[in-house]
Amino acid sequence: MSDAITQLDASGIAELIAKRELSPVEVMQAHLDRIAEVNPRVNAIVTLADGALDTAKKAEQAVLSGALLGPLHGVPFTVKDSIDTADVLTQRGSPIFKGRVPEADATAVARMKASGAILLAKTNAPEFATSIETDNLLTGQTNNPWNLDYTPGGSSGGESAAIAAGMSPLGLGSDLSISTRGPAAHTGIVGLKATHGRVPLTGHWPRAPRRLWHIGPMARSVRDVALAYSIIAGPDGADGFSTLPPTIDLGTTRTRPLRVGWLASPGFFGPIHPEVAATVKAAAEALRGSGAEVEEVNLPLLSDTDTVSVLWQLHQMEAAPGFRKATEGHEDQIFRHAKLVLDGADTSIEDFVAGEQTVERLRDEFASYFQRYDVLLGPVTPFPATKHGLDDVIVDGKAWSAFQVMNATSPFSLTGLPAMTLRFGTSSDGLPIGVQIVSSWYAESTMFEAASRLESSSPVRDIRPVL
Template sequence: MTGNITRLDASRLAQLIASRELSPVEVVQAHIDRIAEVDSKVNAIVTLADGAMNAAKKAEAALMSGEKLGPLHGVPFTVKDSIDTAGVLTQRGSPIFKGRIPDTDATAVARIKAAGGILIAKTNLPEFAYSVETDNLLTGRTNNPWNLDYTPGGSSGGESAAIAAGMSPLGLGSDVAISTRGPAAHTGIVGLKATHGRVPASGHWPRVPRRFWHIGPMARSVRDVALAYSLLAGPDGADGFSTIAPSVDTGTGTSNRPLRVGWLTDFFGPLDPEVAKTVKEAAKALSVAGCQVEEVSLPILKETDGVTIFWKLQQMETRSVFEKVTAGHEDQVFNHVKAIFGTPDTSIEDFVAGEQIMERLRDTFAEYFQRYDVLLCPVTPFPATKHGLDDVVIDGQAFSPFQVMNATAIFSLTGNPAMTLRFGTSRDGLPIGVQIVSSWFAESTMFAAALRLEEVSPVRDLHPAI
């Protein structure tokens, strides 16, 4: 059993700990050993959490004394370094914040700890959590464990790489336009962006743009992400966007009728044929699994450049905050934030137009989810790319690597819950994910579809050979 510990998901680890087949000390030590074994190649971990082994010993004592156990008792977890952890370095991918140690945990961290989880490490991110590649001047570049020459994406790239490589069974990432879903797809794990406000973002930096940031769980199984979500959801009295009680769920995950699934591959911009094929195969698999499945058309998605709209709606707010933080530290600013500083202001006309398009998108999905329970679509238009943010070539045409957000930014604009899981493999041996989207506050429906898809996935038990 010991040799397989780092291949087990968090739910199974919790079961084995509760039945005393594994000890918390054994489980935590196995993951610390795994970090020591592979992180020199991946560079996903930026800080080991002092006190993890002491916490494991306390968890073991509680287990042996018969105390009531939380659903994650003794299970290790990791946290993206933009999310505060009490007494543990949280440096936000920048030399400007080198040595920063928060006094309190972010709400999400506190809730996982309250469920018995043990923080073992913080994970890498782009500078200020703002790029599609995980690299910065303080802690360097993270590599994709499936192929070290490729990126795990961003901005939760360190978190996704750590989980994929077996350094952690469960983690907390954050998502503003792609940042849990894209890295999860690039590394073959599961990532969630819940309905906006469902999980409090208290203790996350940057705070702007507040209406688009999410904290979300990442793991190697759908059931782990669903469990973590159940622990994370609900208001904390500090995040004004988080006001809905966790018992509220308009989903049909327990309905006796077949799940109604619409699928499409037509988004604004390019799409790699391998990605399109993977979505089609996932749709077929859901049909075989008993879902009511049909291809759909949403013309607004083919007409809408969600990446550009997102950028225009948040650009001035984000740049203003970053300019204040970096004032006097210009020599410590990396490429990603420099690019933000170099963009022109959004005109009021473009801002208003962007708001109106966002409203039309929400109207479109309000109508769509009257007819369908979920939407199945691409996560990213192409698999993970090599390091360097070079243009991506699809069918002989070159495209910006930032178009990786084409199919995810849309659902950040609308606030719909969306998650990704792996369902395919590229010709280069890299994971290909699919995205499942549901109506607002209908996470149970989304999980129901994802669990069915996971059960029939042709790549369910694949792990990187690192």
């Protein structure tokens, strides 16, 4: 029974709890048992929330008393360790913050709890949530549950691995350039980066550069991500970038067929693995089969712009000072991720302005694109998950920096466009391959519609890692 429970999605769990066919205590115990069984090999969970089982017992009493239940009543959820959780360790992947216990929940966490969800655990993150891999000096390396020799990506790799391995049905990650979408793709789950500002960043560290950071839900189904998004989105009166209520959705007024443009290779700056390109093409054909109008497109500025370098320059200008302040006097406790930032060259004001102007041109190009199409479909990562610690990746016989993994996600972080990923293929090594769906600003409903269509036709929808 425990294995069956941990394979359910969060929406299914909530439905069964509301019908009194499943107890919140059973659900919580099943996930605690699953963590005990597989986490020693995966190392995705770094802290169990004290009192989770007691909270589940209270949730069970609420069900039995006939109380009004929230949409996620009794459902466990996990949270990336860069997001504050009241009275539960939030150590930011660094010995510098060892033992840190916040007094208050991040806004997104508080909203999840208000919906009835129960905090189960915190998940591993790289130092300062800044890396394409998930490891650090404090809580170690997280492994991909599909193959423990491979990375789940970063920086929400602990969250994605926990969900993929059945240790959690639903969680909160964060995304600067790839960090919900890449790990979701590497582990075969669904990850969302909504329009910038839709979800308040209050309670996340680092905050800078706040105009690029996002908090987003991660789960094993599109409906779970959509439900969690509806719960955590909206202004909180503390994050000045979060101003529009989620009820304002520019995708809800469409009355014609869905118009989809897709691109793979060429499409983005840098390499695209043939298996990734084939997966994107298969997803485009699936959308065509669902009744959408589908066309291969070309966005020259997108393929010609090294957005990873642009994002790095903007990040260096704004984040490096905060890193220096946080690490002052703790130089012996810095891991390689923070070292990259601290040892990196400062961005000149000329390069910073040039980067900002590049972002403006990208926004203009996307604004024009979304006049003609509702959705852009493409790769999430240009290659499937790699083995731990690789500096270079070979694609079509050519070596590329492992940091090129961000080529297809960085453009939408820079421009603030909503983007999400779900699995639609499998590599020759047996690893998940995801596709990325992008809609116009504040048109999340269109993105969810396209994702739901793909999920219903996915050839790998019900495949889970075996641990």
